Amino acid sequence: MNLANAFDAIVHGRTSTRAFLAEALPRAAIEHALHLACQAPSNCNTQPWQIAVASGDARARLAQAIAGEMASGRMTPDLPYDGRYDGVYRERQSGAAEALYGACQIARDDKAARSRQFMRNFDFFGAPHVAFFFLPAGFGTREAADLGMCAQTFMLALTAMGYASCPQTSLSFHPQQVRAEFGITEAWQLMFGISFGRADTAAAVNQAATTRDIGSCVLLAGD
Numbered sequence: 001m002n003l004a005n006a007f008d009a010i011v012h013g014r015t016s017t018r019a020f021l022a023e024a025l026p027r028a029a030i031e032h033a034l035h036l037a038c039q040a041p042s043n044c045n046t047q048p049w050q051i052a053v054a055s056g057d058a059r060a061r062l063a064q065a066i067a068g069e070m071a072s073g074r075m076t077p078d079l080p081y082d083g084r085y086d087g088v089y090r091e092r093q094s095g096a097a098e099a100l101y102g103a104c105q106i107a108r109d110d111k112a113a114r115s116r117q118f119m120r121n122f123d124f125f126g127a128p129h130v131a132f133f134f135l136p137a138g139f140g141t142r143e144a145a146d147l148g149m150c151a152q153t154f155m156l157a158l159t160a161m162g163y164a165s166c167p168q169t170s171l172s173f174h175p176q177q178v179r180a181e182f183g184i185t186e187a188w189q190l191m192f193g194i195s196f197g198r199a200d201t202a203a204a205v206n207q208a209a210t211t212r213d214i215g216s217c218v219l220l221a222g223d
C-alpha cells in the first residue's frame with residue numbers, strides 16, 4: 001500500500017470506539033503515540049499542551065473519583081459547557097446520537113437506557129488507558145486548535161498501530177479529580193480526555209457509523 005492509501009485507511013479507520021478490551025497496550029506503543037502527537041503543528045510552535053495518561057491503578061482511582069462526583073451531581077469543568085446546538089449542528093448531533101443508540105438498540109424515549117450508555121463515558125468505556133489533554137490556563141481558541149491537532153494526531157497514531165480511541169468532552173467535567181491524580185496545578189485547564197486501547201469489535205455500540213456533510217462544509221474557489 002502506498003503512503004496516500006495508507007493515510008486514507010488510517011483516517012477512515014479511526015472511529016469513536018465505545019467498548020474496549022481490558023488488555024493493556026505495551027508502554028512503548030503508548031509512548032510512541034504520544035511522541036507522534038507532539039509532532040502536531042502549533043501557533044508559533046508554542047506546543048500549548050500537557051497530556052496526562054492514566055493506566056492500571058491510576059485509571060481505577062480516577063474512574064472511582066469521577067463516579068463519586070457524578071453520583072453527587074457535581075460538575076465543575078474549567079471551560080464552559082452546555083452541549084446545546086441549533087440548526088444544522090443540532091441535526092448532525094441528532095444523527096450521531098441516533099447512530100449510537102440505534103446500534104445499541106436503545107429506543108429514543110428510553111431515557112434510563114440512554115443515561116446508562118452516557119454514564120459509560122466515566123468508566124472510559126472499559127478502556128485500559130485514558131489520556132487527558134490540558135491547555136495552559138488563560139489560553140483561548142487559537143491554542144485550543146493546537147490541542148485539537150495534537151489530539152487528532154494521537155488518535156491517528158493509535159489507529160495506525162491497530163488500536164482504538166474515543167475523544168470525550170465528558171471527561172473534562174471533573175478537572176479537580178484529574179489534576180489531583182497527576183499532581184497538576186490549576187495553571188492547566190482540562191479540555192477533554194481520550195479513552196484508548198483495543199476495540200471490542202463484537203460490541204454492538206462499536207457498530208455505530210457516523211456520516212459527514214462534506215458538500216456543505218467545503219468550498220473550492222478558482223481553477
Ligand SMILES: Cc1cc2nc3c(=O)[nH]c(=O)nc-3n(C[C@H](O)[C@H](O)[C@H](O)COP(=O)(O)O)c2cc1C
Nearest residue numbers: 014015016018096121166167168169170171192210
Ligand atoms: C472534542 C470531542 C469531544 C467528544 N466528546 C464525546 C463524549 O464525551 N462522549 C462520546 O461518546 N463521544 C464524544 N465525542 C465523539 C463524537 O461524538 C464523534 O467524534 C462524532 O460523532 C463522529 O464520530 P466518529 O468519531 O466515530 O467519526 C467527542 C468528539 C470530539 C472531537
